[in-house]
Amino acid sequence: MTVPVFCGIVPPHILEHLVAHAEDDAVREAAERSLALDALNRVHRAEAPSTPEGIVRERVLDTAERTVCDDHHTQRLPGRVVRTEGAAPVPDQTVDRAYDGLGATFDFYLAAYARHSIDGRGLPLDATVHYGQRYDNAFWNGERMIFGDGDGTLFNDFTVSVDVIGHELTHGVTQYSAGLDYQDQSGALNESVSDVFGSLVKQYSLKQTADQADWLIGAGLLAPGVHGVALRSMKAPGTAYDDPNLGQDPQPATMAGYVDTSDDNGGVHLNSGIPNHAFYLAATAIGGFAWEKTGQIWYDVLTGGTLPASADFATFAAATVAAAGARYGAAEVAAVRDAWVQVGVVAPA
Structure with missing residues (x-):
């Protein structure tokens, strides 16, 4: 299995336009940092080992196995675990939205296509929130979902749209199935x-x-x-x-x-x-x-x-x-x- 390249929900042409034309210095600086982090993650993805194939689980459950971590505005993945499967909601709405979005995507694939998680074998769904400083993106890194908080001026928190979570996790489905070349x-x-x-x-x-x-x-x-x-x-x-x-x-x-x-x-x-x-x-x-x-x-x-x-x-x-x-x-x-x-x-x- 090939390692997918970095594919954040916000395409580079938007961030590049912000760097060149943003009226607010803070927005431009956030876009510059986001582009730099995207480039760094692109390199890390290219160097990462392939996701192991042939994982055998004794029992594939019809429920998600979710873990959400908080990176506290650093880039030290995975961050601190703040909510696990079946745990009660926490005061941080970003954590809960990520948790719910992972569950909504798992439930969709199971109900619509009898697919157990994104690999079809019950892969645990992990996420990290509060990644980086005013990071204007969200992405699937081959192993987990990662969410930025947005710059707060042009982009909101990246957990607010469940379709964004479904989009990024589907890169994982493609990774485990068709493996479409990213070119x-x-x-x-x-x-x-x-x-x-x-x-x-x-x-x-x-x-x-x-x-x-x-x-x-x-x-x-x-x-x-x-x-x-x-x-x-x-x-x-x-x-x-x-x-x-x-x-x-x-x-x-x-x-x-x-x-x-x-x-x-x-x-x-x-x-x-x-x-x-x-x-x-x-x-x-x-x-x-x-x-x-x-x-x-x-x-x-x-x-x-x-x-x-x-x-x-x-x-x-x-x-x-x-x-x-x-x-x-x-x-x-x-x-x-x-x-x-x-x-x-x-x-x-």
């Missing part, structure tokens, strides 16, 4: 899959149908006064924010706007808007709870064992069309195929 279109698919299932974690928690969901990633993460609603929109990529400090959301919704760049591993956080929008279109066309049929199709592809790690959009599209046909009928196949066509990715007839 170019396969990297954009890696990011998109995390957005898809992060959104579904929220939708499942709220019991929302596809037409009721907001399809936003990181709603509530932007502080009051910021001109924006979230980090990304699956319904309308490119519209999540337009703010003097953050800049304008640059995500394309279709291949017509595909960004050819060497930055951010080939634009993985930008071009993920294209498969994100395809999922939204398929889910709303099929209707009902999106985690049931459309989510099941995407999950079958992600975990089926046949998706190449270097899969591009067309390969993934073809796989979802085939998966729709294998599990459902002509209507679902047509909805999935049409969704990809609408974003400019042609799947086979």
Whole structure:
């Protein structure tokens, strides 16, 4: 198993824009520190040993095994244990939100796809909160979730959005299943899959149908006064924010706007808007709870064992069309195929 590269929920282009254009010196300094920490964690991830495979547990439980640690604004992981599985809530709401978000993600994967934790074998879910000083990010480091507190001016505490927690833990699901290369279109698919299932974690928690969901990633993460609603929109990529400090959301919704760049591993956080929008279109066309049929199709592809790690959009599209046909009928196949066509990715007839 390859070690996944660093993939924080806040993409580098946002932090880089803040460094160059933030009106507040403290915000700019927080963004600079966050970029530096991201770079450090990227190096640590590349040097880390692969996550062990073949772990055998005597009994896989249908309940999460959670541990939340407090790093007290340092970078000395894992920090001090402050809440364990089954313990009562604590006075620190950040701790409790992390605990609840880990549980919501575990419950979603178990109920929707009979998956026991992110590795499918009951992997304990660990998290560290209060990481770094005004750290503007959250990420899965291959072993645990790590949350910054945000700068308090543009970004709120990174535990406030359950879809952010679901997004990052889904990088772990991908790590243990398809292992999509974090580069170019396969990297954009890696990011998109995390957005898809992060959104579904929220939708499942709220019991929302596809037409009721907001399809936003990181709603509530932007502080009051910021001109924006979230980090990304699956319904309308490119519209999540337009703010003097953050800049304008640059995500394309279709291949017509595909960004050819060497930055951010080939634009993985930008071009993920294209498969994100395809999922939204398929889910709303099929209707009902999106985690049931459309989510099941995407999950079958992600975990089926046949998706190449270097899969591009067309390969993934073809796989979802085939998966729709294998599990459902002509209507679902047509909805999935049409969704990809609408974003400019042609799947086979």
